[in-house]
Amino acid sequence: MLKALLPAILCPVLALQAQPADTLAGSSLRDDDVVITATRTERKLSNVAVPALLIGKAQLQAVQLRRLNELLQEQTGIFVTSGSGSGSFGGGIFGNGAQLQGMSPDYTLILINGEPIVGRQGGTLNLSRISLSNIKKIEIIKGPASSLYGSEAMGGVINIITELPAANTLQAQAKAGGYGMVDGTVAGTVVNGNTRAHLSYNYHRMGAIDHQPELFGNQQDPFFSHTGQAQVSHLFSNKTRLLLYARFYQERSDNVYEVADENLNPVRISGNTRLHDANLNASLVHQFSQKLTTTLRLYGTAYRSRQQLFQQKDGQPYYSDDFRQQFYRLENQTDWKLSDAHQLTLGAGAVYEQLNTTRYTGVRTNTIAYAFAQHEWRPASRVSVISGLRYDNNQVYASRLSPKLALRYAPTQRLKLTASYGAGFKAPDFRQLYLSFINNASGGYTLFGANEISMQRLTDLQQQGFVAQILPRASDLAELKPEISHGFNAGASYQFSQRFSADVNLFYNDISNQIMFDVVALRPTGSQVFSYFNVARSFTTGAEWNLRYQLNERWQLTGGYQWLFAADKDVYRRVRKGEVFGRRESDGAVYQLRLSDYAGLPGRSRHMANAKLQYQARADKWQASVRAVYRSSWGTFDRDGNAIINRADEMARGFVMLNCTVGVKLGARWRAMAGAENLLNHRDPNNLANLPGITGFVGLSYEWKKQ
Amino acid sequence: MKNKWMMAMAVLSVAAASCDKSENNISAPVSVQTVVNLPADTTTGFSSTGRPIGANRFTYFSLRENKIIEGADTLTNKWDIAFKQFFIKVNGGTSATGGGNAAAFVANSTFENYTQINEADTAFKQDNAPAWAINPMPGGWYTYSTATFLAFPIPGKIFVIRTADGRFAKMEVTSFYRNGVAPDPAASPAVKALNQFFYQFRFSFQPNGSKRF
Numbered sequence: 001m002l003k004a005l006l007p008a009i010l011c012p013v014l015a016l017q018a019q020p021a022d023t024l025a026g027s028s029l030r031d032d033d034v035v036i037t038a039t040r041t042e043r044k045l046s047n048v049a050v051p052a053l054l055i056g057k058a059q060l061q062a063v064q065l066r067r068l069n070e071l072l073q074e075q076t077g078i079f080v081t082s083g084s085g086s087g088s089f090g091g092g093i094f095g096n097g098a099q100l101q102g103m104s105p106d107y108t109l110i111l112i113n114g115e116p117i118v119g120r121q122g123g124t125l126n127l128s129r130i131s132l133s134n135i136k137k138i139e140i141i142k143g144p145a146s147s148l149y150g151s152e153a154m155g156g157v158i159n160i161i162t163e164l165p166a167a168n169t170l171q172a173q174a175k176a177g178g179y180g181m182v183d184g185t186v187a188g189t190v191v192n193g194n195t196r197a198h199l200s201y202n203y204h205r206m207g208a209i210d211h212q213p214e215l216f217g218n219q220q221d222p223f224f225s226h227t228g229q230a231q232v233s234h235l236f237s238n239k240t241r242l243l244l245y246a247r248f249y250q251e252r253s254d255n256v257y258e259v260a261d262e263n264l265n266p267v268r269i270s271g272n273t274r275l276h277d278a279n280l281n282a283s284l285v286h287q288f289s290q291k292l293t294t295t296l297r298l299y300g301t302a303y304r305s306r307q308q309l310f311q312q313k314d315g316q317p318y319y320s321d322d323f324r325q326q327f328y329r330l331e332n333q334t335d336w337k338l339s340d341a342h343q344l345t346l347g348a349g350a351v352y353e354q355l356n357t358t359r360y361t362g363v364r365t366n367t368i369a370y371a372f373a374q375h376e377w378r379p380a381s382r383v384s385v386i387s388g389l390r391y392d393n394n395q396v397y398a399s400r401l402s403p404k405l406a407l408r409y410a411p412t413q414r415l416k417l418t419a420s421y422g423a424g425f426k427a428p429d430f431r432q433l434y435l436s437f438i439n440n441a442s443g444g445y446t447l448f449g450a451n452e453i454s455m456q457r458l459t460d461l462q463q464q465g466f467v468a469q470i471l472p473r474a475s476d477l478a479e480l481k482p483e484i485s486h487g488f489n490a491g492a493s494y495q496f497s498q499r500f501s502a503d504v505n506l507f508y509n510d511i512s513n514q515i516m517f518d519v520v521a522l523r524p525t526g527s528q529v530f531s532y533f534n535v536a537r538s539f540t541t542g543a544e545w546n547l548r549y550q551l552n553e554r555w556q557l558t559g560g561y562q563w564l565f566a567a568d569k570d571v572y573r574r575v576r577k578g579e580v581f582g583r584r585e586s587d588g589a590v591y592q593l594r595l596s597d598y599a600g601l602p603g604r605s606r607h608m609a610n611a612k613l614q615y616q617a618r619a620d621k622w623q624a625s626v627r628a629v630y631r632s633s634w635g636t637f638d639r640d641g642n643a644i645i646n647r648a649d650e651m652a653r654g655f656v657m658l659n660c661t662v663g664v665k666l667g668a669r670w671r672a673m674a675g676a677e678n679l680l681n682h683r684d685p686n687n688l689a690n691l692p693g694i695t696g697f698v699g700l701s702y703e704w705k706k707q
Numbered sequence: 708m709k710n711k712w713m714m715a716m717a718v719l720s721v722a723a724a725s726c727d728k729s730e731n732n733i734s735a736p737v738s739v740q741t742v743v744n745l746p747a748d749t750t751t752g753f754s755s756t757g758r759p760i761g762a763n764r765f766t767y768f769s770l771r772e773n774k775i776i777e778g779a780d781t782l783t784n785k786w787d788i789a790f791k792q793f794f795i796k797v798n799g800g801t802s803a804t805g806g807g808n809a810a811a812f813v814a815n816s817t818f819e820n821y822t823q824i825n826e827a828d829t830a831f832k833q834d835n836a837p838a839w840a841i842n843p844m845p846g847g848w849y850t851y852s853t854a855t856f857l858a859f860p861i862p863g864k865i866f867v868i869r870t871a872d873g874r875f876a877k878m879e880v881t882s883f884y885r886n887g888v889a890p891d892p893a894a895s896p897a898v899k900a901l902n903q904f905f906y907q908f909r910f911s912f913q914p915n916g917s918k919r920f
Contacts (some may be wrong), residue, residue, distance in 0.1 A: 258895075519844055525763075526790065528851075530853075580818065582862050583881075588881060637855050639892075641850050642862055652802055
């Protein structure tokens, strides 16, 4: 009976029912078939009307990967971006982010148990910060979802749901592999009456990735991390339940690289970067009746990143940076089942955010108040209509209204059709508002956040002699508006037989008000002063296919493919009108670009595909999986001056990554595992800084569970 | 420094790459001149914080003579166009010396296909500080990437120039880097700085006053 309570980390209704049920479908749910992120209420994956992906426990166990970025890059339609390359870019500084439907990682909201993780660097939240230990499942919603989640859910949402077993358990796992990888986890659960407590600890270490030993420095510097998690649930009565979740993360990487002094002599720099990340959330669920449940959530998170670099020869400080962010949220969500056909979800909350860094002046704060409503309607058993709206009111930038509408129609038992529209937005971040950064090293540019600069301030700076000339562009300086997206999805899934199913989804995302920087003034030295504007408009469009074929009880074959085209609208229009030229790589000749020459936005692969073969022996004795992931070439840097990607040498090479894992049960409690990753040894130091070459690992795990 | 500049500026003449097809055939074929490594305030050192420093001086150029103009001649109308980093001035308007009447605008075309000035005379702009005939801002006729800290002339941007003495010329800048080779995007800022502002360009000067090239 307790096991039946398990899925209810965030879902009040289910938590209190003996048998979990899709509140509108009337059917009982299996744990590995349920998503909560799409509607904020638990729904069968097959009943969800927006593109959703669920990575369950079985899949996590089959692959035995360690970090979130490794897992996501094997999924259909998810492009895991790599931190920029070596040398002056400082070895993968911004880490790995997840691109959904071709939208930038800046636009992917990352949640743990429904609450956002903070600490983005250059817009990207580094996925390697998240350990795969202690995870029950990962839910991914593709396409704009701000109608439920507000800012950042502009391209999609990744929600990581942690484990809270229903019985006393003790688990331990250790893995070791190439590149000095060590990963160890211990976890335990205690169940006592109406209280459950789960504790886990993970240690992860990764050595340097250095594909260019002839050059000083690494593509990725060595790092190690500690992740501690604690989760407690308590049932005060069969109507009231308390959930506490705490996470603490600490990471340290040792940095080395080389720069040149005025005489071009190498100067070696070393130091370290330390991250701290703490999250604490509490939620109280009360069920007033079978029809009415309310949840109160309190969440706080703090993130700190410190980098200190020194010159190796004399220990002189070279660079230091301190970045601190805090985020607090209070939220209420009430689920009200009006009838068998109608369910209403209402919510409201307030956010307080604070940031201080060496790159801004003072402590910056923001407060947001928001409210949302969602109505789910089942006019017939085969039809559902979900509509939603959210309003975000912000202190420091323009407010935003985000609607959504999703339809699902199942004409037959086998066929399901879905269509949805969703709006998304991303608030201007603190960097875009408050940055005040003078880069002396790289050509001496100055970058001001939009709230740090105005015509008046530029005039003052001109009088002070800091600025020599104010450019006409400066007259466009204005309050930044959120970046916005509108996503359209249409999909179909068909169950050909018990063994074979396929689905397809077409998407189009329209993105506008994108924040870019532009030159507003010149310094006496001629160096440029930049600030931010809402200027760019782009779109991403494509199609995603998934196939699943169960050969027999033991073998399963899955495949996925995404075709994608993402382009800047203004560039696209100018190329179509024949206004854009390119310079040929071979002889420098200038030619007029055709649309077929334009490769679209950088960092997007036209084709991405994966194929996975999974084997599961009877009684779980053996387990094996082989996964092939393909990514076609993608744009990196412009090299011919037209600021777009149109030449072969502006593209990174496409590649296939082949990974495999095998596991065997040794007795009742022990399991041994081994795996090999990147078997084809694809390496690209400049464009895939964080991808190790061919590597393998072995591991051993122990699990005791009270029967 | 003078000799160095002269040596750095190897001038190649590509004869009769394009020819005038005017019906009355009054003009001789216009040749295409290629200029390599014209220094335009190159980096001579770095500040204590690593910022590249140059001499903050323009390099003056005569299109008719196809050579760098120096010394007292830079105060006459002997030069047509001058370069300093991304700044370009023409010998006209507020930049005029010696009564120079130069003007210019940026056309969208390939160098080869731009065979005749069809634009109205009003298209020609003179320097009117702080506005310039050739806008020094990135995104106009060149791009500067804040991802790679590399600059490139935008392909398909042609300077159409009326010289100080009222003749016409077309010019295409092909690179800002020494020997026309852009540093690798991953190269250090110092390597990028030390190799930049060596202009590579080609031009056609029409001495007879016609607007055809």
